[in-house]
Amino acid sequence: MSAPSRFIVLILGTLTALAPLAIDMYLPALPQMQTDFAASTAQVQITLAAFLAGFALGPALYGPVSDGWGRKLPLYAGLGLFTLTSLACLFAPTVEWFTIARFFQAIGACAGGVIGRAMVRDLYPPQETQRVYASLMLVMGAAPIVAPMAGSLLINQFGWRSIFATQALLGAACLILLHRWLVESHPPHLRHRAGFLGALRAYARLLADRSFMAYALAGSAGMAGLFTYISGSPFVLIQYHGVALDHFGWIFGANAFGFILAGQINGRVLHKLDRHKVLAVAQWVQLVLATGLVLIAATDFGGVVGLSAGLFVTIACIGFIAPNSAVLVMAPRGGAIAGTASALLGMLQFAIGACASALVGLVHAHSAVPMAAVILGFALMGPLSLRLLKKT
Template identity: 40%
Template sequence: MSSSLLRYAVVLGLLSAIGPFAIDMYLPALPAIGQDLGASTTAVQMSLMAFFISVGLGQLIYGPLADMWGRKRPLYFGLGVFALASIGCALAPNVEMLIFFRFLQGLGACAGMVVPRAIVRDLHTGNEAARLMSMLMLVFSISPILAPLAGSAVTAVASWRAVFWIVMVAAILGMVLLALALDETRPAKDRVESSVGSALAGYWQLLRDRHFMGLVFIGAFGISSFFAYLANSSFVLIDHYGLTPTQYSLAFSVNAISFFGFSQLNGKLGSMFGLAKVMRVAVTGFAASVVILFLLFLSGIDALAVLIIVLFIGNGFLGLVIPTSAVLALDEHGEIAGTASALMGTIQMVTGAVVMAVVGLFLDGTALPMVAGIAACGVIAFTLAQVTLGRRGRFAEVPAE
């Protein structure tokens, strides 16, 4: 890969990671937040769900703006909103205000999630796009690997409020990086035909595209399984299994390493077998792993080692599913890549928020409800893959170029 593409991977990965960093860094502090603000577990989790909902809905705005205004201006605006909302989170006097500012923070963070995918599509398609997307995710992996450790360290020496001051500084540094290291990838001539009307027409076109929607929902339920783990793992691993915040961070990082490590094989495997075949095999492996995990816990095996090991395997397969589904979904929509990326991101985040809410209804202090939610997502993703990739169509038999 050329030095310019490596630069794009690093810059886009870091910009994409700022929002998730605000999630992962405060995960170890969720129990402490509840104690400090006198809030219930459900109320504290609402601050997480509010973030996901706003990220999902906000992308519907940022995507068309990225097509109309270019890629950089929406990123500047989003990072600015994120920084200001982070200050509000740090100063929140109660859980209601924390939820409100987390919602605003999500509206800023979603720019860094939708625009980088559009930039990848601006630069490449097919296996080259898969390679760049995988490299972006490798840089992005700094968040779930290092952020929980950083969060537990910050919470130990300061308080959970310090986490939000740190992510505010990260957003400011992101704006500096955006100004110095990222070129505009959407030429002015391509923006002329983009408007609110064309965005609405684009959304309608995408919603009627069964292949696009099928691929988007495969990725949505795949990533929702990770969201189910993300929302509940701190309570399960810390309160149920008795881990310290630092031990929890290490356990969380193990599965993140699996996810992002295996994602680096996407480009090579896609060149050898075709992206569609890679996806079919990966989603099958993921579904099989999480169903086995659910059956083990349903039978009465409630062991932390089993949870971590089987999720390590399942998340490895998931690391192949997520970027591949995104590349295949965007491949034929380059002219409205921002709009397509926005709809994809919205569906993924809203689906994730719904899954987290449903799993939250069944919390009983054990790992079983969380595992059941993860397994359900795996089964749905597998079923969608059989329908979308198994039928005769544009992705059924033709390897990616």
């Protein structure tokens, strides 16, 4: 990959990482926000579910618009919305206000992920997309490591609201990168402005496509496990296990490192293997490991060290599941429907992720068992989704 190409991938990775950064930076603040807003644990965790719900809804707009009008215009709109709503989060007076602002912040943030995947499909041939997706995951994967530590530092120095001032600055910086360095990747002769009804028909065709749904649901189930961990870990580690705020980011990032490592192995070592087989094996391994995670949580075996080890290997499996499912979804669907396919994939991933996050909040207890049980439930959903392929 040439130096200019690597720089473009770095920019696309940064745009795609906006949502993980927006999620992970504020995780250490959740217990403090609960106190400041005089809110319940469920109310604070619903702010994360609201973000994921917005992230599920946003792609419905960006996919058809990017297919019909090009990639850059909706990117400008999304990044502008992200910047403004980050400021709304900064000045939120109540948890209800904050929840609404987070919902719309997610709609802005999802532009980078949806359109970034479509731009990869525009710019690179199918045989290179898995390696490019692995590179995107390397940039994205830095977010779970860097963001909680940065969030903890900001909280200690300036309070939790400074996190959203930082996100507003990040959104403005991405607007500059977009304007200065990214060219339009979707040529006019491939654009198709189908209108609202046409967009609905395109989504309906994809929903009726068993191959699309099998791989999209497989990837969504894997990502739901990640969102379960993201939503539940601040309360499990900080409140239940008594982990200090300064140490939370390190533990959270260490557990997420397995996700990055697996993604790089997948893109650089396993890229010549059959993607479907790699995906299927990773799903079954995750199911076995998630079962072990529930047992660790139920018995408190090894304390925070035992729990972290179980989370590390279970979350690592997603590094094989997410990129392979994305390639299997996107590779056959280029040209005029790449944006729509990417949008629907994002909608499914984050709608299911929002359900997982809300579920963890509703069944919250002073234990790691609910978090581990939800991860296990979605790990079981992964292999079941691939059974759709047997009906084609």
